[in-house]
Amino acid sequence: MPLVRVSLRRGKSPQHIAAIRNSIYRAMIESFNVPENDRFILVHQHDAEEFDCDPNYLDIARTDDLVIIQIACNNTRTVEQKKAFYQRTVELLAAEPGLRQEDVMINLLETAKENWSFGNGVAQYA
Numbered sequence: 001m002p003l004v005r006v007s008l009r010r011g012k013s014p015q016h017i018a019a020i021r022n023s024i025y026r027a028m029i030e031s032f033n034v035p036e037n038d039r040f041i042l043v044h045q046h047d048a049e050e051f052d053c054d055p056n057y058l059d060i061a062r063t064d065d066l067v068i069i070q071i072a073c074n075n076t077r078t079v080e081q082k083k084a085f086y087q088r089t090v091e092l093l094a095a096e097p098g099l100r101q102e103d104v105m106i107n108l109l110e111t112a113k114e115n116w117s118f119g120n121g122v123a124q125y126a
Contacts, residue, residue: 001073001074002032002040002072004028004071005069005070006020006021007046007068008044008051009048009051010046015097016097019093019097027085027092028071028085030088031081031089032081053105061102063100063103065099066105067099069104069105069107070108074110074111075111075112114126
């Protein structure tokens, strides 16, 4: 179960935000073998003074449209799957809502399966 957190500057339309959520979810299905309905995506919008990101770190020219995607997930995926996921995510986000690939930052936080409870106080994967 990936838990996705998306951070971006405030001011985008509901359609833009929906396109981001849908593109990330599609990339997870296609590249991470995430099953249908395993969708938990939280969007956090920030005012400019709350969103402090270097515009040129690692010589990548970022704009104010930067989207930071952080995903907590099981530690079961290969490096190849991760690379495929990163690439597919930026491809889908470039198509809709039209983000530049330079404006997509992705971070995975991997955890053991027993660290999840989906409800009812049960560790379903343990």
